[in-house]
Amino acid sequence: MNDFEVSYMCFHGTVDVYAKKIQQNKKFEIVKRKDHWLGNGAYFFVNDSQAADWWAKQSVQKYSRHNSGKRKGTKKVLSCKVCVLKSLLLDLDTQADQCKFQNFKTDLEKKRISVILNKEKDEHVLTCLLLDLLVAMEEYKATKYTFTVNNYRIIDERYKLRVNGVQLCVFDQNVIDFESIREVSS
Template identity: 30%
Template sequence: MADFNRSGLNLLVYAFHGTSHTNAMKIVSQKKFEVKNRKNHWLGTGVYFFRDDPEQAMSWAKIKNEEKNCAVIKADLALNSDYFLNLDSRDGIEYFQKFISIIDEKTKGIKFKHKNNEDSHNVLMNFYCNFLTDEIKAIQRTFKTTSKRLNNLKRLKKVNMHLNGVQLCIRDQSIIDFDKISLNKLSYGNNENREKIN
């Protein structure tokens, strides 16, 4: 059993990736995601999905594509405890804390140049995640979203609630069954098609 997931639980996860319609068609036809290092990544280099939330994936796609011709890809991911690091679990956080300690010891004396703001946490988190062992093929963490509309509603603020997004970073695409991925949702400007499209 892996140190980072002692539960031994295997999960079937419904994962949703928001992108442009053009990129979605390319991903489905080529059966692979093109992965680039990006400044807005925080769980390391990989393919990012929202867990169980196609609406959040579409919202992300609309922001990135300025509301034009967006799509959401659905992937059913069988996450095995041998390679799934869940940073929302006690096991995952304990493992990650020990890992950070080891990296900090090895990089003692190296100064990181980054702005001291909220983004600096993401940069540092991304740095650590990129040093994780290749044995870890998927990472999960829940983050507070940047939805100003929902996060500023008085009724939700009154009960200290805000919108979270459970994100998955798939570091190894071999765990994605590309024969079973599908376009789950399309948006052309303000018109959305919510039906599954193969």
């Protein structure tokens, strides 16, 4: 199968201070955590500025708590284009890439690395660890997955339509078109 480029319109919710740094430095500062859902990278909502706005509100609250109220941040949402070759994207919404992830986990278990993995009880920590390892070994530039948003009700039970949030985690920031970054009014 021929490789092809996949493009996304992405939205990143943050605090004004960080938004300014991102635009000036053309770089997202990554705060490493052991429980990121898709690994350690820059996170975006795909085609969903409203979800990014919600995240920006959460970020402002956290920023204000950590600054002891000295400076209250304001929420900002940035939009940008992200383009990545399909072969360098781990798209966990596809059967093929779900199999790659499962096969990677199975290979680790065969190599007795499962002893380490089985000690970890937190599913987010375990997933982050596995994805960070897989991304490093296979040189993926980004991961993508659609999460069900649990705080929304189904509008009509007959249709079973649920609100989902598509997230993209970028590891190699060269796939981000920094010239396309714009502040989105919220």
